[in-house]
Amino acid sequence: MDxxxxxxxxxxxxxxxVVAVENLNLRVRRQEVFGxxxxxxxxxxxxxxxxxxLTEPTAGWVRVLGLDPARQPLSVKARVGYMxxxxxxxxxxxxxxxxxxxxxxxxxxxxxxQERIEEALGRVGLLDVADRPVATYSHGMKRRLGVADxxxxxxxxxxxxxxxxGLDPEAAREFLRIIRSLKEEGITIVLSSHLLHQVQAVCxxxxxxxxxxxxxxxxxxxxxxxxxxxxxHIQLEAEGSPESITAALxxxxxxxxxxxxxxxxxxVAAVEDLRxxxxxxxxxxxxxxxxxxxxxPSLDDIYARYFEEVEHVPAA
Amino acid sequence: xxxxxxxxxxxxxxxxxxxxxLWAVVAKEMADHLTSARMRILEILIVLTAAGTVYMAxxxxxxxxxxxxxxxxxxxxxxxxxxxxxxxxxxxxxxLIAIALGFDSINGEFNRRTISRVLAQPIYRDALLMGKFxxxxxxxxxxxTAIWLLIIGxxxxxxxxxPSPEELAxxxxxLLLSIFYGxxxxxxxxxxxxxxxxxxxxxxxxIAIWLFFLVFWDILSSLLASALLPIRYGTMExxxxxxxxxxxxxxxxxxxxxxxxxxxxxxPNVRSLGLVLTWQLQGAIxxxxxxxGESLVLIWPHLTGLIAGTILLFALFYILFQRREIRV
Numbered sequence: 315m316d317x318x319x320x321x322x323x324x325x326x327x328x329x330x331x332v333v334a335v336e337n338l339n340l341r342v343r344r345q346e347v348f349g350x351x352x353x354x355x356x357x358x359x360x361x362x363x364x365x366x367x368l369t370e371p372t373a374g375w376v377r378v379l380g381l382d383p384a385r386q387p388l389s390v391k392a393r394v395g396y397m398x399x400x401x402x403x404x405x406x407x408x409x410x411x412x413x414x415x416x417x418x419x420x421x422x423x424x425x426x427x428q429e430r431i432e433e434a435l436g437r438v439g440l441l442d443v444a445d446r447p448v449a450t451y452s453h454g455m456k457r458r459l460g461v462a463d464x465x466x467x468x469x470x471x472x473x474x475x476x477x478x479x480g481l482d483p484e485a486a487r488e489f490l491r492i493i494r495s496l497k498e499e500g501i502t503i504v505l506s507s508h509l510l511h512q513v514q515a516v517c518x519x520x521x522x523x524x525x526x527x528x529x530x531x532x533x534x535x536x537x538x539x540x541x542x543x544x545x546x547h548i549q550l551e552a553e554g555s556p557e558s559i560t561a562a563l564x565x566x567x568x569x570x571x572x573x574x575x576x577x578x579x580x581x582v583a584a585v586e587d588l589r590x591x592x593x594x595x596x597x598x599x600x601x602x603x604x605x606x607x608x609x610x611p612s613l614d615d616i617y618a619r620y621f622e623e624v625e626h627v628p629a630a
Numbered sequence: 631x632x633x634x635x636x637x638x639x640x641x642x643x644x645x646x647x648x649x650x651x652l653w654a655v656v657a658k659e660m661a662d663h664l665t666s667a668r669m670r671i672l673e674i675l676i677v678l679t680a681a682g683t684v685y686m687a688x689x690x691x692x693x694x695x696x697x698x699x700x701x702x703x704x705x706x707x708x709x710x711x712x713x714x715x716x717x718x719x720x721x722x723x724x725x726l727i728a729i730a731l732g733f734d735s736i737n738g739e740f741n742r743r744t745i746s747r748v749l750a751q752p753i754y755r756d757a758l759l760m761g762k763f764x765x766x767x768x769x770x771x772x773x774x775t776a777i778w779l780l781i782i783g784x785x786x787x788x789x790x791x792x793p794s795p796e797e798l799a800x801x802x803x804x805l806l807l808s809i810f811y812g813x814x815x816x817x818x819x820x821x822x823x824x825x826x827x828x829x830x831x832x833x834x835x836x837i838a839i840w841l842f843f844l845v846f847w848d849i850l851s852s853l854l855a856s857a858l859l860p861i862r863y864g865t866m867e868x869x870x871x872x873x874x875x876x877x878x879x880x881x882x883x884x885x886x887x888x889x890x891x892x893x894x895x896x897x898p899n900v901r902s903l904g905l906v907l908t909w910q911l912q913g914a915i916x917x918x919x920x921x922x923g924e925s926l927v928l929i930w931p932h933l934t935g936l937i938a939g940t941i942l943l944f945a946l947f948y949i950l951f952q953r954r955e956i957r958v
Contacts, residue, residue, distance in 0.1 A: 329955070359957065366750055368956050388646040388752040396750035402743025404662075418654035419751040463747065 317344045318377075319471050319502045320365060325374035327360050334360040336526040338374070342504060347497055349513040350506035351617065352523030358506040359399065361523075362473050365504075366396050379470060392420065395464030399476035399506075401456060405449035409440055409459050412448060413466055420467045434462035438492065454485035461492055472496065474505040478512050490516050510613035520613070524624060530616075538611030541620050547609035548582040548592055554601030562599035566591050578604060644754075651753035655761025656768070663731060663769040672727050673773060679723060680777045681784075683709075683716040688788045699919065702793040703800055703896045705785045716781070717804070717892050721885060722844060724808055725815040727773065729836045731766040732819030734829035736951060741829070746956050759951055763820060763944060770812045778805050799922055803895045807929075810936045811888040815840065817943035824950045843883040851879035873905060881932075884939060891932035894925040903928060 320342040327335045335357040342348045350358045363369040364376060367383030367390055376383055383390045403412045410431060417427035435441045438458040443451070451459065457477065464472055477493075478486045486509075493516050497503060507513045513520060514534055522530040522537070530537050552559055556574050563572045563582055568591075571583040582592055589606055596603045663669055687708035691701065698704065709715040739745040749755065782801065786792065793801070818839060822832040855876035861868045880886045894900045898919030920928070 329957075363746075363956060368746065368749055386645045387754070388650060391750055392752040394750075396746070398743065398746040398750070400743050401747060403747075404742065404744060415654065415658050416747075416751060418657070419651045419748065419753055421650070421752070460747075467751075 318342070319344050319346075319379060320348075320504065321377045322365075323375040325361070325364060325376055326372045327357075327364060327369065328372045329360075333526045335364070338528055340521065340528065342502060344502055345497060345500050346519065347493065347503045347505070347517045349517035349520040350504065350523060351508065351510070351513060351520050351613070352506075353508065353621070356523040357526040358523055359475055362396070362475055362504070362506065365473060366391065366394060392467060393470050395467060395469035395472040397460045397464050397472070397474040397477060399479065401460035401463075403448040403456065403459065406447055408445050408447055409435065409451075409462075410444045412459070413463060416463055417466050422466070430466050430468070431462075434465040437465060438462045454481050454488075457481060457485070457489065458492075461489075469501065471502045471504070474503070476507055477505055478507060478509055486512060510617055514613045522617070522620065524621075530620065534613055534616070535611060537613075537616050541616045541623075542611060546584045546587055547611075548584065548589055548606065549609060550580050550582065550592060550596065550606045551578040551604040552580065552596045552601040553578060553604065554596070554599065558599040559596055559601045562595040563592060566595055646754075648754045648756035649760070650757060651751065652757040652761050652764075655753075655758055656765045659735075659762055659765030660769055663765060664772075668730055669769070669773075672730055676723055676727070676773065676777055677780070679719045680716060680781055683713055683719060684781050684784050686710040686713045687715065688784070691789070699794075700797055700800075700898055701789065701791060702785055702797040703898075705781060705789075706801070706804065707896050717889075717896065720808055721889050722840075724770075724774075724812045724888075725840045725885075727770055728766070728812045728815035729819045729833065729840065731769060732762075732816045733823055733833040733836055735762045735766070735820055736823040737827055737829050737832060738823070740827065749956060755952055756948075759948055763816065763947075766816045766820075767809070767813055770816065771809050774805060774808050774812070796922055800895050800898070800925075803922075803926070804892060807888065807891055807895065807933070807936075810933065810940065811884060813940040814884045814936055814943065817940050817947060821943055821947045821950065824947060824954060840885075843885050847883040848880055848886070851882075852876045854879055870905065877904060881935070884936060887932045887935050891929040891936075894920070894928045898922075898925060900925075901928070903932075 318341055320340060322338050322340045325335060325338040325340070326333075338357075338361060340361070350361065352358055360369065364371050365378055365383060367387035370384055378390050379393055381390050381393075403409075404415075407415075413431045413434065414427065417423070417430060422430060432441070435444050438461050440455065440458055440462060443455070448456065448459065460477075464474075474493075478489050481489060490512060493503060493505070497516075505513070505517070517534075519531070519533055520537065521528045530540060532540070559580065560572050560574055563569060563580065566584075566588060568585045568588055569582055570585065571581075573581045575581065582588070587608060589608055593603055593606055684705055687705050687710065690708050690710040691704055706716050709718070736745075739748065748758065778801070782793070815836075819832070819836045822835045823829070826832040826835060855872050859868070859872045859875055861872060881890070890903050894903065898921075899917055901920055901924075
């Protein structure tokens with residue numbers, strides 16, 4: 315099932331001469347969780363607004379669920395749920411009243427609206443506080459209400475802008491759980507974030523944005539290969555002469571770099587998983603192995619390394 | 631569901647009606663207006679004013695024994711020191727209500743960060759705009775009609791005479807005029823709610839405009855007229871031209887339009903709003919009331935002026951908001 319839910323070609327947006335998004339080619343497949351990554355002001359929110367038809371592109375071509383958001387905005391917005399960053403509600407109204415307004419705007423009324431509201435509130439665990447004014451809600455509760463709000467229209471695609479920002483770890487975990495369960499129902503999800511470990515935890519693929527361009531795209535492992543070059547990092551601790559241990563590790567075929575971080579700690583970069591070989595090398599150099607661990611490539615490393623390189627280019 | 635790929639952008643028009651969701655917005659906004667504390671305060675204020683002025687008017691009317699075929703209308707226009715007549719109060723209470731209903735309509739949505747969530751629903755911006763304007767207008771209609779009924783009721787009880795059909799028609803005209811007058815100020819407040827990010831700034835700006843027209847415009851228009859058409863030789867033509875110019879300049883102000891338009895409606899024996907020269911009165915029987923139709927002809931320019939102003943301001947509001955980027 316490789317149906318494309320989002321497809322853009324050469325999508326470009328300029329705000330008063332400033333480039334917000336340049337020549338974006340984005341493809342998101344059905345039932346995929348796609349992460350838009352990048353620092354603030356790199357064009358993530360603008361991209362989202364163009365996908366929803368809330369902002370007109372300067373140039374380029376967009377299809378969302380096969381529809382053109384600029385020409386068929388009602389059909390697109392009836393099928394796509396959008397949760398903005400810092401989602402806001404009418405504070406003096408209760409959660410139920412807020413959702414009822416959204417249901418009416420979607421053309422739902424009476425029993426159908428009632429059922430959808432109950433279902434959505436139950437889904438995010440807000441049923442028992444549904445009749446309290448939103449002003450009394452915590453930040454995490456408002457975010458969950460934001461999800462309920464999106465679910466009212468039973469969307470095929472959900473776009474979330476910075477959904478976990480400002481949530482405490484427990485609330486964030488709960489939020490990621492909701493995202494995964496939505497994916498299992500067959501809903502496609504696009505989310506933007508700069509909280510990398512959370513993106514890594516839920517996204518199938520990510521796109522890295524920088525100054526309006528999508529500079530990298532793919533799964534986390536693919537990105538790691540592109541940016542970090544060697545995808546495997548082994549951390550080991552060993553007692554013994556640092557010189558001979560370092561030398562022994564360097565001799566192993568496939569090892570690209572070894573660094574000694576003082577005292578017992580070594581870092582080995584390799585093209586494949588060389589844990590067994592590394593352990594052998596430490597033994598043969600007369601060292602006593604204390605711990606051995608393989609680093610999974612993390613988005614944080616990719617991100618940090620990528621922007622380090624980008625920053626250094628103009629400086630040089 | 632899928633569109634031909636390249637030529638999709640050449641589709642003739644946007645799909646669907648711009649009014650999808652309009653009534654949902656109107657219902658929600660009206661509910662907000664009617665339950666807000668702001669509205670309660672205004673309601674209390676306006677009911678007190680109505681009761682106070684009409685009570686004084688009744689006291690005054692009772693003391694006169696002169697025959698008056700339009701006794702009922704005098705409820706609105708009679709004043710007794712130190713309280714001015716009800717219509718005098720209306721002239722500045724209506725702008726106040728209108729501004730209170732409109733000054734935070736758009737920037738409030740931005741500040742509460744609800745705007746992007748609402749516009750992500752399957753509606754056009756048109757529905758949100760029109761819905762907000764109509765909700766304001768309907769709320770004002772509701773409040774003004776309630777007061778109007780209250781005054782008629784008070785009149786029935788205290789005067790003990792039922793109003794004639796013509797009096798009722800004239801009173802109804804007053805109600806309609808008040809609503810149109812409110813519409814123009816509602817549009818002013820809404821324009822400022824798009825222009826300014828802060829509701830407080832928008833409210834202040836709207837009130838400043840209102841005060842400008844209420845207090846300074848009359849003075850300014852006579853100053854302007856004497857600067858533009860100075861009286862050099864003291865001829866009749868010069869004096870007339872200057873006075874006419876001053877009068878027409880003053881009519882740019884909606885306050886002037888409203889207070890002038892009320893006069894022939896509530897005082898049927900008024901037969902002109904401009905300068906009247908003696909030869910123009912030839913054949914007129916002074917003191918006889920004009921029929922309602924003639925009074926309406928007299929204020930027709932004022933009425934169209936008020937409506938045209940409202941439409942122009944609403945168009946401005948519309949253009950400003952349609953161009954506004956949702957991105958903050």
